[in-house]
Amino acid sequence: MGAKCLLASLCLAFSGFGSGTAGAETLIINSYGGPYEDIIRERIIGPFEKRFGIDVVYDAVGSAQQDYAKIKATQGRPGFDLVVMTASQSLQGCKDGLLEQLTPSSIPNLNALQGELAAVAGACGAVHEVQYLSLLYRTDKLASQPSSWSALLEPELNKRVILPTFQNIMAVYLLEMMSVTNGGDLIDNVDPGFDAMAKISAQSVGFEQSSAILESYLREGSVWAMPFWNGRAQLMVDEGLPVDYISPKEGTIPLVATLNIPVGAANKDAARKFIDFFLEKSSQEAWVAGYRVGSARGDITVPDELKDRQLTAGPDGDRLHLPDLLRLQEKLPEWAERWERDVVPNAR
Amino acid sequence: MNSLALDLHPPARRRRTLAWFPLAALSPSLMVLSAFFALPMGMMIGMSFTQTETFSPTLEHYQRFFTDGLSIAGFCRTALMSLLVAVSVTVLGYPVAYFLARATTRWRAVVFALALAPELAGVVLRTYGWLIILEDRGFINDLLLHLGVISSPLPLSKNLFAVVVGLTHVVLPFGILSLMTSIQGIDPNLERAAQMLGASRLAVIRTIVLPLSVPGIVSSMLIAFTMAASAYATPALLGGAGFKVLATMIYEQVLFYIDWPFASVMAMALLLMMLGISFVGVRYESRRRSRASVSSGGER
Numbered sequence: 001m002g003a004k005c006l007l008a009s010l011c012l013a014f015s016g017f018g019s020g021t022a023g024a025e026t027l028i029i030n031s032y033g034g035p036y037e038d039i040i041r042e043r044i045i046g047p048f049e050k051r052f053g054i055d056v057v058y059d060a061v062g063s064a065q066q067d068y069a070k071i072k073a074t075q076g077r078p079g080f081d082l083v084v085m086t087a088s089q090s091l092q093g094c095k096d097g098l099l100e101q102l103t104p105s106s107i108p109n110l111n112a113l114q115g116e117l118a119a120v121a122g123a124c125g126a127v128h129e130v131q132y133l134s135l136l137y138r139t140d141k142l143a144s145q146p147s148s149w150s151a152l153l154e155p156e157l158n159k160r161v162i163l164p165t166f167q168n169i170m171a172v173y174l175l176e177m178m179s180v181t182n183g184g185d186l187i188d189n190v191d192p193g194f195d196a197m198a199k200i201s202a203q204s205v206g207f208e209q210s211s212a213i214l215e216s217y218l219r220e221g222s223v224w225a226m227p228f229w230n231g232r233a234q235l236m237v238d239e240g241l242p243v244d245y246i247s248p249k250e251g252t253i254p255l256v257a258t259l260n261i262p263v264g265a266a267n268k269d270a271a272r273k274f275i276d277f278f279l280e281k282s283s284q285e286a287w288v289a290g291y292r293v294g295s296a297r298g299d300i301t302v303p304d305e306l307k308d309r310q311l312t313a314g315p316d317g318d319r320l321h322l323p324d325l326l327r328l329q330e331k332l333p334e335w336a337e338r339w340e341r342d343v344v345p346n347a348r
Numbered sequence: 349m350n351s352l353a354l355d356l357h358p359p360a361r362r363r364r365t366l367a368w369f370p371l372a373a374l375s376p377s378l379m380v381l382s383a384f385f386a387l388p389m390g391m392m393i394g395m396s397f398t399q400t401e402t403f404s405p406t407l408e409h410y411q412r413f414f415t416d417g418l419s420i421a422g423f424c425r426t427a428l429m430s431l432l433v434a435v436s437v438t439v440l441g442y443p444v445a446y447f448l449a450r451a452t453t454r455w456r457a458v459v460f461a462l463a464l465a466p467e468l469a470g471v472v473l474r475t476y477g478w479l480i481i482l483e484d485r486g487f488i489n490d491l492l493l494h495l496g497v498i499s500s501p502l503p504l505s506k507n508l509f510a511v512v513v514g515l516t517h518v519v520l521p522f523g524i525l526s527l528m529t530s531i532q533g534i535d536p537n538l539e540r541a542a543q544m545l546g547a548s549r550l551a552v553i554r555t556i557v558l559p560l561s562v563p564g565i566v567s568s569m570l571i572a573f574t575m576a577a578s579a580y581a582t583p584a585l586l587g588g589a590g591f592k593v594l595a596t597m598i599y600e601q602v603l604f605y606i607d608w609p610f611a612s613v614m615a616m617a618l619l620l621m622m623l624g625i626s627f628v629g630v631r632y633e634s635r636r637r638s639r640a641s642v643s644s645g646g647e648r
Contacts, residue, residue, distance in 0.1 A: 069603045165589045167604045205484065206506055207589035222485060333605050340418050344590050 025054045027270040030067055031084040033060035034212060035235060036291065043286040048277050054270050064089055065167075071098050077264030082271040086169070087256035088325045090125025095326065099124035100261040106272045109279035117256060117296040120322060125258030126275045129231075129287065130294040132252045132311050132320065133173045136228040138221060140242040149174075149181045149248045152225060153196065158203045160224040162217045163347075165209040166339045172332070173253040174227045175339070176323060181250045186323040187331060194342050201346040218243060229255055234292035234309065247311060251319040254311070256296075396612035409613045419597070423617055426577055426593040429511055430625075433576035434569040436516040437523035441568060445527030446557070450536065463524045471518055475585045478514045479505060482586070506588030514582040519575045523568040530564020531557065563633055570629045574622045594618045 031040065037060050045056045062070065064085040070078045076098040085093075093099035101123045104110045110118065113127055121127050135146055143156065152161055164170040176186045178200070179193025205223060208214045211232060217223035219241060233245035259278060261271045277283055284295045289303050294310040302310065311320055399406040413419045444463055448456060466474060481487045484501040492498045504510060534557060542552045558565075580595040587593065594614050601611035 065606075066603050069606055072606060167600060209589075220485075333607060336600075336605065337416055337418055340592070347590060 028057045028080040029082045030059045030080040039290040043290045071262050076262045081265040081267040087121040090121045090258045094122050094124035107276045109276050113296040114298050120256045121258045127296040128278050129257040131229040131231045131255045134230040134245040136233045136245045137225040139244050141224040152200045161204040162223045162226045163204045163207050165207045197343045198346050201343045206347050231293035253321050392612045409609045413613045422597045430573045430576040432512045433515045434572040437519050437572040438568045441523035445524045448528045449531035464521050472581050475582045510586040511583050514586045515576045519572045522571050526568040527564045530561045534560045566629045566633050
């Protein structure tokens with residue numbers, strides 16, 4: 001009798017568990033922490049869960065490149081269903097066959113993205129946000145507003161500049177922009193960029209990898225200028241700090257952020273629903289207003305204070321430089337060695 | 349008498365059981381080590397000889413390691429850093445270990461707790477602590493600037509000095525424990541006898557305790573060296589972009605450049621460095637022991 005009772009209880013318990021998990025679909029999203037997490041939870045994930053009844057588990061561990069390394073190490077089964085990366089990893093992942101191809105038949109809102117920006121990420125990435133590399137500076141320290149990337153070489157900024165390490169893609173883009181500024185190009189002739197970076201390094205206080213740590217130097221005023229993503233720079237402006245940012249006259253390189261699905265993801269349908277939801281007009285408007293970034297959708301309403309500060313592929317095409325990201329990826333090891341040899345030792 | 353006879357000549361079946369017992373006892377750990385150490389190690393070695401695109405055998409990654417200049421520099425930096433940490437840990441840990449081995453007062457427990465206290469906090473936490481103390485805007489520079497002793501911050505962080513300080517703090521408890529065990533094995537009567545015969549305290553330490561505690565010193569140096577050579581968090585945080593060691597370089601190759609064959613070569617270099625230094629230490633100790641046993645045998 002006791003054994004029968006025990007068996008019945010176990011059956012009941014397991015059937016209860018089963019119905020619980022089957023009832024609520026779960027989507028595991030790997031993305032970033034910090035202000036990004038707060039804003040995405042409030043403006044995107046919350047409304048998505050409400051509309052579709054899907055539970056989202058948010059994993060904030062790892063940068064885009066670290067996430068891609070995990071996808072590669074697990075042959076496309078990293079344990080998350082959706083990941084926020086950049087166009088570089090999207091292209092590489094598609095080439096390596098590790099990311100799912102995304103099509104408008106399952107994600108209709110892909111058709112609403114501007115073709116040129118959407119194409120940057122290739123067939124496996126859905127562009128949900130666009131930022132650009134800006135020059136962030138302290139308004140209370142600099143005598144006048146800078147207008148060029150060359151401002152980082154001004155004697156006024158001696159020991160007042162901080163640089164990202166080469167493992168932060170900001171450093172690569174800054175190198176490329178210094179190359180363009182000094183007569184080189186984005187990929188094949190970056191010698192002028194390395195020469196300029198060696199000089200900037202000599203007047204820098206050093207290198208930091210994390211954006212949060214880089215930001216802290218400018219916040220406390222020990223550093224007066226640095227390259228930074230415009231979205232995060234805008235968040236600092238919004239906080240009322242004595243800082244501002246510019247898109248220098250030589251132009252800049254966009255950071256195209258993407259949503260991707262690993263080929264071995266367990267909940268691909270839910271991931272596709274999330275991507276479509278994120279690319280909806282209302283979601284993009286909420287995201288742009290909250291995270292202060294640009295969108296690949298041309299039909300959204302952008303808050304007035306952001307309108308003049310954002311660059312889009314159409315009207316600002318001549319100011320946005322789009323490097324061949326696959327070739328850039330191939331060049332990285334060689335450039336990294338050169339960076340370590342020619343740029344880093346000049347600091348201090 | 350019967351039981352003694354049984355112990356000396358166990359039946360064949362029991363002998364077989366006894367012969368298998370050590371192997372059976374070892375098998376769980378052997379299985380774990382095979383699955384999680386030997387197999388990945390074999391894969392790593394194989395990967396270091398594999399061409400990335402075609403998967404054909406190649407030595408190109410080793411060639412790159414020896415010719416790019418940065419990898420060899422990283423190897424030498426790792427060796428120098430680990431050696432300095434090993435020496436610092438042993439020199440700083442020896443007096444503490446001696447006190448702990450010989451003291452009988454209640455202070456022994458207090459010092460023991462203090463010696464092991466750093467292990468209560470995680471490595472990253474301790475390293476950030478040192479960063480707050482040593483960085484340009486840190487406690488020491490702030491204090492010296494405030495007192496007018498210096499006009500610009502001293503370079504206390506983002507260099508070899510900072511990493512050696514941080515790692516010494518991390519590894520010191522292990523060095524102390526190793527030295528303490530060795531010193532505890534020395535008969536205190538030897539020290540008392542020497543003192544009764546007129547030797548000074550310093551002479552006793554120099555001529556009796558130090559020579560007899562060489563196994564502990566070697567062991568402390570080996571532990572500190574290998575722990576320092578394989579450390580990642582402390583060199584990454586306190587060394588900064590300009591101070592790359594093999595562990596941080598491997599991390600970059602694995603996660604940022606996704607060049608796993610080259611990372612495997614670096615890991616092999618690190619492994620060989622640690623095996624080499626362990627071999628030298630063990631060899632030195634065994635030769636010293638054999639010399640000691642020959643000389644004591646001659647005296648007899």
